[in-house]
Amino acid sequence: MTELINTFSGDNKEDILVSGRELHEFMEVGTRYDNWFKRMADYGFEENVDFIPVVQKWTTAQGNETTSTDHHLKLDMGKEIAMLQRTEKGKQARQYFIEVEKRWNNPEMVIQRALQYQQQKIEALESEKQQNLPYTRFGQQVSNSDASINIGAFAKMIYDKHGVSIGRNKLFQWFRENGYFIKHGREKNNPKQKYIEQGLFSVSPTVISRSHGDVESFTTLISGKGQVKFTNILLEEFAVNK
Numbered sequence: 001m002t003e004l005i006n007t008f009s010g011d012n013k014e015d016i017l018v019s020g021r022e023l024h025e026f027m028e029v030g031t032r033y034d035n036w037f038k039r040m041a042d043y044g045f046e047e048n049v050d051f052i053p054v055v056q057k058w059t060t061a062q063g064n065e066t067t068s069t070d071h072h073l074k075l076d077m078g079k080e081i082a083m084l085q086r087t088e089k090g091k092q093a094r095q096y097f098i099e100v101e102k103r104w105n106n107p108e109m110v111i112q113r114a115l116q117y118q119q120q121k122i123e124a125l126e127s128e129k130q131q132n133l134p135y136t137r138f139g140q141q142v143s144n145s146d147a148s149i150n151i152g153a154f155a156k157m158i159y160d161k162h163g164v165s166i167g168r169n170k171l172f173q174w175f176r177e178n179g180y181f182i183k184h185g186r187e188k189n190n191p192k193q194k195y196i197e198q199g200l201f202s203v204s205p206t207v208i209s210r211s212h213g214d215v216e217s218f219t220t221l222i223s224g225k226g227q228v229k230f231t232n233i234l235l236e237e238f239a240v241n242k
Contacts, residue, residue, distance in 0.1 A: 004096045007075070016104055018078045018097070020051065020071035027082065027089040037071060040081050050077040075101055148202055148221035151175075158231055164238045174234075181220075191220055200226035 005026050007018050024033045031039075045051060052072045059065050073081070075097050082094035149157070152168040159165055166174065172189050175181040180200075182190050191201035204219045222230065 016075040017072040148223045154222050164234050
């Protein structure tokens with residue numbers, strides 16, 4: 001069957017859609033598209049039920065950005081609009097849509113769409129697997145736990161488990177250089193507040209008794225969520241530098 005007008009499936013893979021602008025062009029309607037479509041929609045078609053507005057952007061030859069609105073019509077709406085035109089082109093469009101619908105409901109096509117849908121599910125699962133790679137490397141349960149550890153323990157852990165050779169002092173330096181820790185002043189080596197709020201770090205106060213009075217000291221801890229994040233980052237850097 002010769003393709004007169006491009007048709008495509010919707011996100012739910014159940015509806016056949018056609019561009020309102022392409023249909024308008026094929027039927028050689030003299031009225032401007034926006035005026036013509038408004039008149040067609042007034043026949044009782046509902047937005048997000050029979051059609052979906054789609055805003056398109058492009059840059060003109062003069063370098064100006066402009067927009068226009070197309071509409072993705074369900075095939076039933078396309079057929080009705082084609083019939084309303086009462087022209088030879090409208091008749092051709094309607095007959096073409098009827099043939100498209102027959103092919104769409106052909107058992108072989110139904111099976112083919114089912115296989116395509118299954119393949120898409122497989123690809124989506126693979127994508128999700130890649131996104132969750134940091135968790136599979138380090139353990140999903142760690143990111144959801146409150147098992148916070150200090151910087152030295154984290155440095156030892158990523159060396160023992162992943163072979164990333166970076167000691168406690170170098171790890172403090174890495175956090176400072178990458179903007180996670182404060183670089184100067186009395187709060188040097190303390191995590192910045194925004195990263196505490198993101199749940200990557202916590203600060204544990206400790207009171208140290210001295211002859212001239214008690215002194216409060218703070219220990220920076222990396223949360224389970226932070227351990228997952230930074231393990232993944234350091235593994236990537238280690239792989240690059242290796």
